Amino acid sequence: MIVAVAGGKGGVGKSTVALNLAACLDAVLVDTDLTMADLPTTHGPDLHDVLAGRVGPVEAVRDGDVLDILPCGRTLQGAKNTDPTVLPEAVRAIAGAYGDVVLDTPSGMEADAGLPLLVAEASVLVTTSDRPAIVDTVRTRELARELDADLAQIVLNQAGSNPPTKRVRRTFGAPVTSIDRSSRLATAQAEGLPVACVAPNAPVTDQFEHLATVVQSIKS
Amino acid sequence: MDVEYETDERSGITLVEAVIGNPNASEQTVRVTATGSGVVLPPRVEGYPAPGWDETGYEAEIGGREQLPVGFAVEGTVSDPPVTVEVIDDSTTTEEGRSATSVLQRLGDPRPAESARRPAGRCRPDPSSRGTDACGSVPPVIAAWFDRVATQLDAGDAAAAARVAAVAERAAALRDRTER
Numbered sequence: 017m018i019v020a021v022a023g024g025k026g027g028v029g030k031s032t033v034a035l036n037l038a039a040c041l042d043a044v045l046v047d048t049d050l051t052m053a054d055l056p057t058t059h060g061p062d063l064h065d066v067l068a069g070r071v072g073p074v075e076a077v078r079d080g081d082v083l084d085i086l087p088c089g090r091t092l093q094g095a096k097n098t099d100p101t102v103l104p105e106a107v108r109a110i111a112g113a114y115g116d117v118v119l120d121t122p123s124g125m126e127a128d129a130g131l132p133l134l135v136a137e138a139s140v141l142v143t144t145s146d147r148p149a150i151v152d153t154v155r156t157r158e159l160a161r162e163l164d165a166d167l168a169q170i171v172l173n174q175a176g177s178n179p180p181t182k183r184v185r186r187t188f189g190a191p192v193t194s195i196d197r198s199s200r201l202a203t204a205q206a207e208g209l210p211v212a213c214v215a216p217n218a219p220v221t222d223q224f225e226h227l228a229t230v231v232q233s234i235k236s
Numbered sequence: 237m238d239v240e241y242e243t244d245e246r247s248g249i250t251l252v253e254a255v256i257g258n259p260n261a262s263e264q265t266v267r268v269t270a271t272g273s274g275v276v277l278p279p280r281v282e283g284y285p286a287p288g289w290d291e292t293g294y295e296a297e298i299g300g301r302e303q304l305p306v307g308f309a310v311e312g313t314v315s316d317p318p319v320t321v322e323v324i325d326d327s328t329t330t331e332e333g334r335s336a337t338s339v340l341q342r343l344g345d346p347r348p349a350e351s352a353r354r355p356a357g358r359c360r361p362d363p364s365s366r367g368t369d370a371c372g373s374v375p376p377v378i379a380a381w382f383d384r385v386a387t388q389l390d391a392g393d394a395a396a397a398a399r400v401a402a403v404a405e406r407a408a409a410l411r412d413r414t415e416r
Contacts (some may be wrong), residue, residue: 050346050347050348051346051347051348060312090412092348095347095348096347096348098338098347100345100347101336101337101340103336104336115329122346127343127344127346128282128346129338129347130340130343130346131336131339131340131341133341133348135338144284144388150279155287157297158288160285161263161297161299162297163339164263166299166300166302167299167302185307186253186255187305188305189255189302189303189304190302190303195344
């Protein structure tokens, strides 16, 4: 299964959700943001190299103790030298070798998110409760629908004590998973780790497990 | 199509909320039309009618077994039900239409624009410059400071060596951020 974690607005926590969802699903996490890599990385082949034909997609995946990742490159030159049309084929190759893939999709509603949503079989859209984020995510939902990335779940991220889950569910006509605002989640993300490694008993860890269960259920 | 709706009339304006459910496994394109004779006031984004809306209604796709929420206002009253839903036969979307190339053609290129790249081979440090040039080289006063530290290094100053290493690490980090 190839799942795109997307959202129209930057800063809503897409990369955090993508990393933790990939960890829960035991999926390969691919950072598809060509111009602003979101995931921590060290030296080695990356998505820029794959899309430029310098290395095969499966060979570029970094097998980690906790998470398998294909990070993106961090230079404008590298991004410019890629052939983005190769992305769907590369992602399918990774899915063929590893099984499930989670795509950390760039924020944006058109060019940036188009190809990851094209190759994805399902989408998880991340928003916060503020109106600008909701408006942008509605637009991303339209794009996901057009590109056949079936909406599996809306993630209401950085939720406070009384998240407007019902209102968000009615706005999108889709089920919603709330993810609490959590300092332990932020700490884990800064280290490039899923929160389950830092705080295995925290409520936010259970929330990501629930999200993974829901996403997994659409496979069948 | 299954339709659930609520209306709320206030001060001559009727607010309509509807949820259209697709009972079929396949995606459908529908047109949702407001009933009654009042002027339709669609939702707006930055002052413009939201995508899919026109003077009389809304057109959108509903995924298989999915729901489509629709909200709008009408001047005056509406009939019961406040909307009619018509399934539109949309045969214009094909597999070819969804290819990677066609997606790029329609949505644009996600790669950075040519102007976003620093031109290779055209950066030359300008000693008269009072700031950094396009390559990010340091101003002359800082370069002079580096020269003094280099002199100390040549003389075997261990403390200066440590400072230079720390500054070099910081410069590399800044350059990395600049290139992003």
